[in-house]
Amino acid sequence: MRQTCLNTVFELAKRNKKVVFVGSDLGPGVLDSFKKKYPDRFLMEGVAEQSIIGLASGLAFEKFRPYVNTIATFITRRCFEQVLVDLCLHNLPVTLIGNGGGLVYAPLGPTHQAIEDISIMRSLPNLTIISPSDAYEMRELMMDTINIKGPLYVRIARGGEEIINNKNDKIKIGKGLIKKKPGRLLFISTGVMTQKVMAASQELKKDYGIDAGVLHLGTIKPLDGKILRYWLPKVERVITVEENFLEGGFGSSILEFINQNFNNSKIKVKRIGLPNKFVTKYGSQDELHKYYKLDKKNFVNTAIKMMV
Amino acid sequence: MKKINELSIKLDNRSLYLRSLVVKCLFGGGRGHMGSAMSLIEILRVMYDYVLKYNPKKPHFLKRDRLILSKGHGCLALYAILADKKFFDKKILNSASRFNSILGGHPEFGKVPGVEASTGALGHGPAIGLGMAIAAKLKNLNYKTFIVVGDGEINEGSFWETSMIASKYKLDNFHIIIDYNKIQSYGKTKEVLDLEPLKYKLESFGYKVDEVNGHNIVNLKNYFMKLKKKLKKSTALICHTVKGKGFPFAENNPFWHHKNFFTDKEVSEINKYLGKNRL
Numbered sequence: 267m268r269q270t271c272l273n274t275v276f277e278l279a280k281r282n283k284k285v286v287f288v289g290s291d292l293g294p295g296v297l298d299s300f301k302k303k304y305p306d307r308f309l310m311e312g313v314a315e316q317s318i319i320g321l322a323s324g325l326a327f328e329k330f331r332p333y334v335n336t337i338a339t340f341i342t343r344r345c346f347e348q349v350l351v352d353l354c355l356h357n358l359p360v361t362l363i364g365n366g367g368g369l370v371y372a373p374l375g376p377t378h379q380a381i382e383d384i385s386i387m388r389s390l391p392n393l394t395i396i397s398p399s400d401a402y403e404m405r406e407l408m409m410d411t412i413n414i415k416g417p418l419y420v421r422i423a424r425g426g427e428e429i430i431n432n433k434n435d436k437i438k439i440g441k442g443l444i445k446k447k448p449g450r451l452l453f454i455s456t457g458v459m460t461q462k463v464m465a466a467s468q469e470l471k472k473d474y475g476i477d478a479g480v481l482h483l484g485t486i487k488p489l490d491g492k493i494l495r496y497w498l499p500k501v502e503r504v505i506t507v508e509e510n511f512l513e514g515g516f517g518s519s520i521l522e523f524i525n526q527n528f529n530n531s532k533i534k535v536k537r538i539g540l541p542n543k544f545v546t547k548y549g550s551q552d553e554l555h556k557y558y559k560l561d562k563k564n565f566v567n568t569a570i571k572m573m574v
Numbered sequence: 575m576k577k578i579n580e581l582s583i584k585l586d587n588r589s590l591y592l593r594s595l596v597v598k599c600l601f602g603g604g605r606g607h608m609g610s611a612m613s614l615i616e617i618l619r620v621m622y623d624y625v626l627k628y629n630p631k632k633p634h635f636l637k638r639d640r641l642i643l644s645k646g647h648g649c650l651a652l653y654a655i656l657a658d659k660k661f662f663d664k665k666i667l668n669s670a671s672r673f674n675s676i677l678g679g680h681p682e683f684g685k686v687p688g689v690e691a692s693t694g695a696l697g698h699g700p701a702i703g704l705g706m707a708i709a710a711k712l713k714n715l716n717y718k719t720f721i722v723v724g725d726g727e728i729n730e731g732s733f734w735e736t737s738m739i740a741s742k743y744k745l746d747n748f749h750i751i752i753d754y755n756k757i758q759s760y761g762k763t764k765e766v767l768d769l770e771p772l773k774y775k776l777e778s779f780g781y782k783v784d785e786v787n788g789h790n791i792v793n794l795k796n797y798f799m800k801l802k803k804k805l806k807k808s809t810a811l812i813c814h815t816v817k818g819k820g821f822p823f824a825e826n827n828p829f830w831h832h833k834n835f836f837t838d839k840e841v842s843e844i845n846k847y848l849g850k851n852r853l
Contacts, residue, residue, distance in 0.1 A: 309708070323705055352701070
């Protein structure tokens with residue numbers, strides 16, 4: 267997914283002379299082909315995120331389209347004020363590509379785990395947030411970033427995720443995808459949680475006869491109000507799933523949406539996500555998913571409990 | 575050095591006139607960063623009178639020079655010179671800081687014609703200007719980027735990050751101007767966080783560094799005229815200034831860094847030093 271994301275930036279650069287890549291001390295060899303073909307539009311800076319965000323802002327003031335890439339925590343935590351003032355306040359079209367959204371950097375500990383980035387970035391006016399589920403969706407959404415007029419944050423997962431989207435899916439920034447139509451229950455998920463939710467939905471049907479729908483929102487902000495207004499009145503139970511703190515995160519945004527759009531809603535919502543605690547374990551992302559019950563088993567059990 | 579630090583320089587009528595425009599903002603809104611604006615007047619006056627390429631009727635024309643007032647709290651001085659140069663009507667100055675005004679306590683892009691970027695959170699302007707300077711190279715344009723920073727402002731690490739990047743690219747179109755009035759919000763820079771030896775620090779970060787009396791029009795002008803020669807590196811100009819310059823009771827007085835109330839006595843004192851430009 268990460269490679270696809272960066273390859274798409276290269277593709278965009280071939281089509282649009284205004285596209286500039288700005289990295290912050292990334293690994294050796296990153297986008298070498300871009301660097302070779304467009305050395306002037308390939309800026310690899312040091313470990314200086316605050317300055318890099320400002321620099322990208324200056325480029326965007328001058329009508330360039332910067333794509334900034336570094337580890338998600340460094341984009342969302344360290345230079346929050348630069349993102350807010352330099353990018354969001356000026357509403358400039360800079361795309362921030364955050365590596366390791368969620369628990370990807372499991373063995374590297376709490377300094378590298380982007381598990382509150384959705385909450386942080388959701389609070390910023392003018393910012394669009396996308397969180398694709400697989401490489402196919404990543405490419406489609408990245409190609410669409412060039413059409414966005416303001417700043418945008420891309421939450422990247424680990425890579426190698428199961429491909430769940432194809433050319434039949436109408437993938438655009440701001441548009442959700444119904445991956446499975448709901449009965450009384452609808453899962454709403456984002457990022458790579460959607461694969462696990464789809465597996466849970468299949469098991470619920472096969473083993474328990476429950477029609478659990480799956481709505482994937484690859485764009486977290488702004489929410490696809492149209493698809494939510496269409497499907498939410500048709501269901502009784504909603505389970506949101508995210509690889510982020512529950513506080514102020516993706517599920518919270520769905521609760522807010524229901525609160526703002528449906529008077530006297532009888533929809534029951536259960537949010538699944540991470541507790542507001544620092545991670546104390548290492549291991550792999552999958553191990554942490556199991557530890558925090560971000561797995562099929564918990565999704566199935568939660569659904570069954572809600573449907574009783 | 576003696577001349578540079580000889581700051582009891584007498585202000586001419588234009589400098590007093592520009593100060594009267596700042597005072598219009600202060601009295602109109604009943605508040606503002608007076609000390610921080612007054613140390614800047616001659617720097618901005620020289621920039622707009624002699625150095626910058628700009629067109630008040632087309633504030634965004636492509637080949638203009640870019641000036642970012644990174645120490646956004648000094649904005650009343652910028653508003654004064656922009657109004658003087660007819661970027662907007664001088665009558666607006668009276669409305670500064672008021673509910674519907676375009677002139678806030680920090681300058682905002684998109685609201686105030688001639689303001690290149692919204693500033694106020696310190697340490698942001700240099701990096702934004704750096705991006706603009708790199709953009710000029712990418713577009714093969716000759717405009718210059720000037721960033722005016724405060725002395726307290728360069729406590730920020732982001733300034734030094736940006737300096738390293740500017741040095742890496744040997745950007746000859748990136749120019750830092752430091753309003754070194756030696757007083758930050760709490761007190762003397764020497765005591766709060768000493769910047770010295772500032773010249774050597776800046777040089778070691780890759781700048782061609784000069785020092786000038788920041789209230790001496792001729793010296794400032796001469797410096798910027800010399801800038802026309804290509805140096806193959808970025809420059810930093812340390813402007814030795816006086817906080818609150820022009821108003822002895824406010825000079826070097828941290829309590830005049832920001833004021834949100836003026837007594838009748840203070841109004842009358844301020845007017846006294848404006849001479850025939852009194853309000």
